[in-house]
Amino acid sequence: MARESRTPMVILGILGMLDERPLSGYDIKRVIDHSVAHFWSESFGQIYPVLKRLSQDKLIRARATEGAGRKRILYSITPQGEKQLQSWLAKTPEPGKPRDELILKLFFGSETEVPVLIRHLQAQRERAHAASEQYAEWLKKVEIQKLPYTPFQVMTLRAGVTMSAAFVEWADESLVTLKRMKTGRRGAL
Amino acid sequence: MARESRTPMVILGILGMLDERPLSGYDIKRVIDHSVAHFWSESFGQIYPVLKRLSQDKLIRARATEGAGRKRILYSITPQGEKQLQSWLAKTPEPGKPRDELILKLFFGSETEVPVLIRHLQAQRERAHAASEQYAEWLKKVEIQKLPYTPFQVMTLRAGVTMSAAFVEWADESLVTLKRMKTGRRGAL
DNA sequence: CAGCGCATGTAAGATGTTACATGATTCA
């Protein structure tokens, strides 16, 4: 029995927070990509089957849109679903095994040339920097009430800012070291 | 075709760096757990089959220990293996989809009670703090030459320090906010 | 001699990704 899947819980969570209006599988994917993308992701190949299973288990309720317009299946959470979600939220989250490819490649750095490492690090630094700015922008929008975030969601935003800023800081420092090594004489430290 | 597995590369990487002395599967697992544990992990159920496959592909060479003592199979990297490793190292690492269960639960925070969130966050904060100290200790040992780290490995150590310190910082800040919410009146911000 | 760490593996099953298939609607 592998680890318990968290995909159903993400779906329940999203449906739980927005229980006013039901969402389609496509919507759910969009919500994930737009709001939790930086620390979570799901694929359609995962979402649709899980949606079906959750529906069978009565944790969510499915309703096909009727009348004209696009045909979609809209899902909303049931009381049982809420209960399930809450019991999952109460469990202490396991700090899932991290797998950071960049750090790994850096760790094996002596098996390549320094410019390669610089390239990798630079690219990720840029990515993190962009992420950091994105978070900051969202935070600003929240402050002027343009985004309806809960205080908890604001915290996750702050986490994003803090962590990516830290990464950028470390990357810049490391890039200096790497460039010094590249230009020659002695890999200081 | 799912993502290319990095397990073989981790093995090649470890064998590549320590090419003086060959390692057993058990050794490799130990090395992973002791040196890259904080940003990578592998299980035996993964290591042994991959070892067999790599051996068939001539990327590593297997030799059974002879004579008395424990029977082990020792692996070392081949020139082809080195080449493979280097070509993998040269590829830009994809920033693999992050999946952070703690942040996710926090994001859905309005679906639980605040004390639950405090418990989760506190636990992870402690873990991160311990990790941070562990890194710092290793760094110190490296400085007084008690650990033979390459400058690249030192960088990964610094990454560990920076990132976990940042996490602790954010966690402490967030804990204050959460506790203020718990004790009542207005969830500031 | 019992128990622990060493040591190698297999089997089952869940998790997850990618690619494909299909079709409707909207907009330029």
Add this chain to the structure above:
DNA sequence: TGAATCATGTAACATCTTACATGCGCTG
């Protein structure tokens, strides 16, 4: 009318974890 987006799904496949099975050697 053609492209992009909406929308739902399936199939194939790889990945990875957990649990189990097995046995040796060392140490108290």
